[in-house]
Amino acid sequence: ALLTGVGQIVFTALVGFVLISVLGFSQISSLYMAIAVTFSSTVIIIKLIGEKHDLQSLYGKIAVGYLLVQDFVAIVALMFLSAFGQGTAVDFWAIFGIFLKGIILLGFVYIASKTILKWLFKMTSSSVELLFVSAIAWAFLVSALGALAGFSVAIGAFLAGVAIASSPYRIQISARVRPLRDFFIVLFFIILGASLSIGQAQVLVSHVLVLSLFILIGKPLLMFAIMITLGFRNRTAFLASITGAQISEFSLIILASGAALGHVQVEAVSLMAAVGIATMALSSYLILYGDKIYRRVEKHLSKAFPETHHDPYVANRETLSGHVFLVGAEQMGSD
Secondary structure (H helix, E strand, C coil): CHHHHHHHHHHHHHHHHHHHHHCCCCHHHHHHHHHHHHCCCHHHHHHHHHHCCCCCCHHHHHHHHHHHHHHHHHHHHHHHHHCECCCCCECHHHHHHHHHHHHHHHHHHHHHHHCHHHHHHHHHCCCHHHHHHHHHHHHHHHHHHHHHCCCCHHHHHHHHHHHHHCCCCHHHHHHHHHHHHHHHHHHHHHHHHHHHHHCHHHCCHHHHHHHHHHHHHHHHHHHHHHHHHCCCCHHHHHHHHHCCCCCCHHHHHHHHHHHHCCCCCHHHHHHHHHHHHHHHHHHHHHHHCHHHHHHHHHHHHHHHCCCCCCCHHHHHHHHCCCCCCCCCCHHHHHC
């Protein structure tokens, strides 16, 4: 997860910075946008992989792993931005203070998850509705504490979610939260569309097209190269790499924070909103039909990246015609 997540962020940011600079944006705007395009939407990817019942597959686990790394980097970036004032001046004492408050907030969440949260969920677990309300209250509490400490609300929400995810009641809470999550995904896209219409006149279709193609094609290719280098099979590398072919909600939060600080032009935010709409829509089909797409490109990938013959499936695939295989039931059997 670390190698894949960090490698993808570094290489995508480098290529993205060069590409966005060529499009004519300033260095600071290019830096913000390059960082923004590195992140992928955790909410959308996990929802779609979950609908395919692939969360427990190898590529599903890899996708969740690198998404968590991306989210952590996004949280650190938001904490760093919290130390900036208006303009571009950097106050190093403010950065130190914000990271110190971040460590204190993280420590509070960790201790609370082992003590208060454990007791609270155990007490409310007799009623599913009460357990659900307690989880929501916990999320609002940590979000409010994060806002009071000078962070983005998203930082507190992320930490609250991590604490709930480590709870033994996470499955019951997740089942109740799912409809609420889907409802807010709809609101997220409405807000995304509204933010696009505000600066629509300044968005060039050519810029949207270039960045969208980079995210839909270039970003998965970089991810695929990293996973092949790590020794994964073509199918696993392909399916995991196409999951990241969109930008994240964190991308828009970072750009909005940059715009509020005066670092990024409004046109850049509108452009990234348009790219977000395009990539989130198209990448959904890439994820849902990933297996069908892979079967069409499998021969070409096998020629470009021959798989090692120590794998029995690869070594004996020519002799498998006419055979019947008896496999386990449930997900493995249905696949």
